[in-house]
Amino acid sequence: MTVIARLYVIRHGETEWNRARIIQGQADSQLNDLGETQAAMTGEALKAIHFDKAFTSDLSRASKTAEIILQHHADVILVKDQALRERFMGKLQGTKGPTNPSEPSLEPMEAMLERSIGWYNHEIVPYISSLVDNPDGRCRNILVTSHGWLISSFFKSMIATGALECTKDLLEASPRIPNASLSVVEYSTIGSRSEQRLRSTVVLYGDASHLTGTQIMRDNADMDALQS
Numbered sequence: 001m002t003v004i005a006r007l008y009v010i011r012h013g014e015t016e017w018n019r020a021r022i023i024q025g026q027a028d029s030q031l032n033d034l035g036e037t038q039a040a041m042t043g044e045a046l047k048a049i050h051f052d053k054a055f056t057s058d059l060s061r062a063s064k065t066a067e068i069i070l071q072h073h074a075d076v077i078l079v080k081d082q083a084l085r086e087r088f089m090g091k092l093q094g095t096k097g098p099t100n101p102s103e104p105s106l107e108p109m110e111a112m113l114e115r116s117i118g119w120y121n122h123e124i125v126p127y128i129s130s131l132v133d134n135p136d137g138r139c140r141n142i143l144v145t146s147h148g149w150l151i152s153s154f155f156k157s158m159i160a161t162g163a164l165e166c167t168k169d170l171l172e173a174s175p176r177i178p179n180a181s182l183s184v185v186e187y188s189t190i191g192s193r194s195e196q197r198l199r200s201t202v203v204l205y206g207d208a209s210h211l212t213g214t215q216i217m218r219d220n221a222d223m224d225a226l227q228s
Contacts, residue, residue, distance in 0.1 A: 001199070004131045005140040007124065007185040008046065009155075010069070011148050012061040013038040014179040014217060021221040022096055025089025028060050035061065038180035038211055039068035045182075045210035046143075047072035054143040055123065057084035057150075065180065066145040076143075083119035086147035087112045089222055097225020109153065116146075116154045128187050132198055135189070148177040148220045155183065155205065166202035174206025176218045181208040 013035030017024045031039065042065070051073050056066040058080040070076050090105025124142065131140060158164040159171060164185060174181070184204040189196050208216050 001188045001190050002135070002137075003139050003186055003188045004135065005128055005142065005187040007142045007144065007187070008049070008051075009144045009146065009151055009183040009185070010042060010065065011151055011177050011179055011181050012057075012059075012065040012145060013042075013068075014215075015061050018179060018217055018221065020096075021219075021224075022094060023089050023092045023099075023222050023225050024061075025087060025093040025222060026059065026085050027089075027093040031061050031064050034215060035065070035179065036068060038214060039065040041211055041214065042180050042182065043069035043072055049141050051076045051143045052140045053127070054078045055084065056080055056145040057086070057147060058082055059085055059147070062145045062147060066143065069143065069145070081119060081123075083115045084144070084146045084150065087149050087153075087222065092225065095225075097221065099225045101226040112150060113153055113157050116150055117157065120154070120158075128198065128200075131187075132189055132196065148179075149223055151183065152177050152206075155202065159202065164200050164202050166205065170202060170205050174218075176220050176223070177206045178208045178211075178216045178218050180211060181206045182210065183207070 013031045015029040015035055016032045017029040054076045056063045056078060063080055066078055088107035090103060092099055092103055159166045182204055186201050186203045188199045190199050191197055
């Protein structure tokens with residue numbers, strides 16, 4: 001088995017709206033001081049990783065998190081993409097829950113999954129496939145910063161369909177993705193060159209061990225507001 005790539009998926013650092021449990025959705029809230037510290041700690045934990053590509057939601061809290069992490073990687077171009085935004089919460093943005101889960105201005109879950117998985121199939125799958133077809137022995141690393149609900153929904157859907165492998169214990173260990181937490185997908189080739197296949201395995205999910213000594217919020221106001 002040869003590891004050809006790793007995908008590092010990070011939730012943005014904390015915002016004041018996170019702290020106040022205000023529904024954010026696609027409202028462009030900013031990192032607070034703790035959020036910037038969390039991003040810096042994440043960057044420190046990953047500074048030895050050579051990133052070949054970097055993507056982020058274009059919302060400030062995610063893009064600022066990525067920019068802080070990439071201070072250790074000045075040569076990496078950061079690509080901002082609306083497809084990586086959090087679920088659009090419509091009229092609920094800027095309010096507190098519990099609230100109506102049938103609010104018509106909410107983006108349907110299916111739509112959020114369609115754009116996030118569509119982004120993955122457009123940006124990540126062809127790149128990984130090119131590494132399988134033209135191996136050079138070097139592991140490529142990809143950074144992605146996004147949002148809690150999108151990240152958890154994406155992983156759960158991809159695991160349920162078999163696109164990603166993951167143990168049940170690992171997935172259930174972090175029912176909410178903490179701010180600045182890290183999830184990692186490892187891509188490896190299995191079999192002989194003539195019968196090679198790709199294996200995509202989640203090896204880390206919602207991990208916040210690099211944030212030791214800081215406050216870590218494990219809830220998500222957007223998700224909790226609709227499920228209360």
